[in-house]
Structure formats: C-alpha cells, structure tokens
Amino acid sequence: MEAEAASGSAGGWSKVGTSLPVTSVQALVASAGELTVDKIGRYIQPDIDAHAVLPELSDEVPVIDLSKLLSAESAEAEIAKLRFACAEWGFFQVVNHGIPDEVIMGIKQDIQNFFRLPLEVKNEYAQRLGDLQGYGQVFVVSDDQKLEWGDRFALFIEPPQARDMSYWPSQPHTFRNCIEQYSSEVMKFTRSLAILIAKTLDVDPELVGDKHASQFLRMNYYPPCTSTPEKVLGLSPHSDGSFLTILLEVNSVQGLQIRRHGAWIPVKPHCDALLVNVGDLLEIMTNGKYKSIEHRVTINPHKERLSISAFQIPNYDGIISPMLETAEQKILYKTMKVGEYLRLYFSNKLEGKRALDYAKLSEI
Numbered sequence: 510m511e512a513e514a515a516s517g518s519a520g521g522w523s524k525v526g527t528s529l530p531v532t533s534v535q536a537l538v539a540s541a542g543e544l545t546v547d548k549i550g551r552y553i554q555p556d557i558d559a560h561a562v563l564p565e566l567s568d569e570v571p572v573i574d575l576s577k578l579l580s581a582e583s584a585e586a587e588i589a590k591l592r593f594a595c596a597e598w599g600f601f602q603v604v605n606h607g608i609p610d611e612v613i614m615g616i617k618q619d620i621q622n623f624f625r626l627p628l629e630v631k632n633e634y635a636q637r638l639g640d641l642q643g644y645g646q647v648f649v650v651s652d653d654q655k656l657e658w659g660d661r662f663a664l665f666i667e668p669p670q671a672r673d674m675s676y677w678p679s680q681p682h683t684f685r686n687c688i689e690q691y692s693s694e695v696m697k698f699t700r701s702l703a704i705l706i707a708k709t710l711d712v713d714p715e716l717v718g719d720k721h722a723s724q725f726l727r728m729n730y731y732p733p734c735t736s737t738p739e740k741v742l743g744l745s746p747h748s749d750g751s752f753l754t755i756l757l758e759v760n761s762v763q764g765l766q767i768r769r770h771g772a773w774i775p776v777k778p779h780c781d782a783l784l785v786n787v788g789d790l791l792e793i794m795t796n797g798k799y800k801s802i803e804h805r806v807t808i809n810p811h812k813e814r815l816s817i818s819a820f821q822i823p824n825y826d827g828i829i830s831p832m833l834e835t836a837e838q839k840i841l842y843k844t845m846k847v848g849e850y851l852r853l854y855f856s857n858k859l860e861g862k863r864a865l866d867y868a869k870l871s872e873i
C-alpha cells in the first residue's frame with residue numbers, strides 16, 4: 510500500500526492511455542469568425558438524431574437527500590429511494606450533500622477563471638505527463654475520429670502523501686488549494702455514499718470500501734456553437750469507466766442528456782445538487798443490478814457550459830468482480846484487474862462497442 514501510494518500516477522495510471530493532441534475548441538470559436546461546415550466538419554456527428562429527446566421526463570430524475578439518509582427516522586425510506594435510483598436510473602441528484610458552500614463556490618470560480626486564461630498559459634499544462642492528464646484533451650485515439658466540442662483540464666488526484674502539485678496550474682493563484690479542498694470533500698462524500706450503496710445491496714461496506722480509493726478529476730469547458738449546435742456534441746454517448754462519478758454543473762447551463770428506455774432525457778441543472786452516476790465498475794460489481802447508463806453532452810448556441818467530473822476509481826492494481834446475492838445466480842461479467850479494464854476503456858480497439866460489452870461473459 511505504501512509503495513503503491515508512493516509510486517503515484519507513474520506507478521499505474523500513466524499506462525492507461527494517451528491521447529493525440531487536439532486543437533482548443535475555445536480558441537477555434539474565438540478566432541474562426543463564422544463557423545462554417547468547412548471549419549467544423551470533424552465535429553459534425555452523423556448519428557445525433559438517432560433517438561428521441563424527451564424533455565418532459567426531466568423532472569423524473571431521482572433526487573436523493575443525503576441528510577435524510579444519515580438520520581435515523583428517515584434513513585429506511587431514503588435507502589429505498591437510493592436503491593431505486595441506482596437500479597432503475599443509474600443517475601440521480603443528491604441534495605444536502607454536506608460539501609460546504611465555500612468549497613463549491615471556490616472551485617466554480619477558479620474553473621471559470623482558469624478557462625478564461627490566455628491559450629499560451631493553459632498550453633503550459635497541455636499533456637503534462639504524456640498521459641490522460643493536462644489541458645485541452647478530448648480523448649482522441651485516431652486521426653479519423655469525430656471530435657467533441659469542448660476543452661478539458663484533467664488531473665489524477667494522488668493520495669496526499671504522494672501528491673506532487675508542482676505540475677498543477679499555478680493560475681488562478683487559489684486554484685491548487687480549491688482543487689485540493691473540492692477533491693477531498695468529494696472523496697468524503699463518496700465514502701458516505703458508498704457505505705449507503707452497500708446498504709442498498711445488503712453487503713458488507715468493506716466490500717465497497719476500496720472501490721473509490723483514487724480520483725480522476727476532469728474539468729470540462731464547452732463553448733457555444735453559433736452555427737450548427739444541433740449537429741455537434743460536447744461529449745459523445747459513453748458510460749463512465751468509474752465506480753461512481755460525481756458531477757458538478759458549474760454554471761447551470763443545461764447540456765447533459767441521459768439514455769433511458771432508448772430515448773435521451775435532458776437533465777435540468779439543480780444549483781444545490783451534485784449529480785451522481787453509477788459507473789461501469791459498479792455495474793460489474795453488482796452483476797448488472799445497477800446499470801452504468803450512457804449519457805452525452807449537447808451544446809448551447811449562445812452560452813458556454815462548464816462542469817467538473819470526479820471519477821471515483823479503485824486503485825490501479827485492484828480487482829473488480831461481480832458479487833452474487835444467491836448461489837443460483839449466474840455470473841454475467843468477467844473478473845478483471847482495474848488497470849486492465851481501464852486500458853480497454855481508453856483503447857482504440859473498441860470498434861464502436863462499449864468496454865462493458867467486453868467485460869460481459871457471453872450467454873451460454
């Protein structure tokens with residue numbers, strides 16, 4: 510454990526994948542003048558209208574109250590709601606999450622200020638470690654891949670004792686501190702939530718305790734697209750390769766849509782809530798009882814959108830395997846090393862399939 514912590518990202522995560530360098534979309538928008546199809550051809554997504562969008566279902570996305578989960582009188586009813594949200598939706602909002610307002614305000618402010626910095630300053634953080642971390646990286650593995658309408662800044666957050674902040678942005682000057690505080694609050698929040706999720710499954714909390722030991726933080730900036738916003742996506746349909754993902758919508762601009770019963774449901778930003786979703790690793794662990802739902806990000810014609818995703822993942826060398834409730838139950842997923850799963854997730858060999866499809870055992 511000590512050795513692993515000390516080896517930091519170089520010990521594992523840097524082997525997960527590398528992205529080809531990509532032009533900043535923010536810079537493209539700032540310099541391009543009118544956004545003609547010529548200029549944005551690689552961002553145009555052919556299958557964007559393949560499924561219906563149902564905004565009338567937005568209000569049905571479950572809302573879980575963490576304070577009710579933690580108080581004796583209301584816990585039982587709220588646990589039932591959480592179980593339903595994990596099993597039937599895979600996505601839910603959490604209110605009264607316990608992260609102090611000033612921590613949320615601090616990170617929101619600094620993310621906005623970070624993306625406002627001149628491109629040369631942000632480029633100093635581009636592909637810092639030659640892996641998935643750094644500025645400007647939409648994850649791209651081949652030259653003919655469609656591009657996503659957004660810029661990112663991403664960091665693996667090492668355990669405090671192994672943390673090297675010298676490669677973290679030093680501007681805005683409070684940024685490092687805000688990232689540390691937010692990250693550590695999200696870790697705490699995830700720990701409470703994981704214990705409650707174990708309760709919904711009737712399993713020993715120890716079984717989920719090590720499944721969110723690491724964190725990959727990704728700050729997303731989606732510029733407006735003035736000419737063909739309906740043809741581009743900030744993020745293509747995907748499910749997260751995490752155990753759980755905690756999403757904070759920074760400036761309350763709608764964009765996230767989740768896949769449900771074959772249609773897309775827009776998620777309304779809720780300024781006091783965190784959005785939580787079941788990731789692929791939790792789907793595998795629950796043998797498919799809790800589903801890692803596909804989602805995508807659409808683009809606003811006039812307004813920029815910012816968000817921060819905290820992917821909670823087990824240690825690189827950990828094992829992920831399905832837990833069974835009954836002896837008769839059939840195992841539906843392979844047992845895999847976490848690092849092996851994530852290398853698959855970020856690989857260019859998926860040919861349009863999800864990494865999860867490769868983790869499924871074929872039906873006999």
Ligand SMILES: O=C(O)CCC(=O)C(=O)O
Pocket residue numbers: 727729744749756764765804806815816817818
């Ligand atoms: O920006 C968002 O709302 C979603 C981000 C997301 O899905 C991701 O980072 O995996």
Ligand SMILES: [Fe+2]
Pocket residue numbers: 747748749804
């Ligand atoms: Fe996602």
